[in-house]
Amino acid sequence: MNESDEDTAGVFRALADPTRRQILQDLRGGELSAGEIVDRFTISAPSISRHLGLLKGAGLVRERRAANRIYYSLVEERLALCVGGFLSAVCPEQVVLRRKRGRSAAKR
Amino acid sequence: MNESDEDTAGVFRALADPTRRQILQDLRGGELSAGEIVDRFTISAPSISRHLGLLKGAGLVRERRAANRIYYSLVEERLALCVGGFLSAVCPEQVVLRRKRGRSAAKR
DNA sequence: TCGGATATTAGCACATTTGCTAAATAGCGA
């Protein structure tokens, strides 16, 4: 119903896969190259690459290219806003979204 | 990696579908019978029934049978703990999980 | 420019998901 639905859909679809959730958790410690991520799993590099592409498509990670490598890092705000937003919509009593300072005045 | 992983997996898989997310949001206003839920969508009753079964399997809704009907309602805590827990694991800075009083002393 | 390393894209196989219709089950009231 609300404008961010398609947005949200991509994020939740991305979160449906356990490998992708684990990648996000691994990225919590800071950016990792594609190869470093591959090393943390037993599945093939192309499969990981596809997962990363999906996460990027959902806006949950960004990439930085340096030399031969591509470094991936979390887009934390995106995750927090989409998932936290949904959570707040369904059980607002149970969660508090911590707003980013300086941006919260803008809307609503 | 942590014990609640399988648990979490079921919840995120359940949340991957937009119809199911909408059902959860609709249930926010209180319990609804299966038929009332069907009326809110354009897809068939059997399809809704399956979505409800999946949500129940994930522990996100409970059912109450009364007469001819089956009433579904949210299990808010389950949603908050699973999803909020993941969110806290990935971007702890951005979200606060509001703990249920009386149960929080147990672990740590 | 060649070689090796890093990653992604292509293409295929297999499993899962989702929707539908038809049929079965359950409860209630006459």
Place this chain on the structure above:
DNA sequence: TCGCTATTTAGCAAATGTGCTAATATCCGA
């Protein structure tokens, strides 16, 4: 018990998702 309503179960077709191997970019150093 019969019939009506509410809901789920069965079974099937089409779409999606996920993993693999082979092939294709890209970049850097010698």
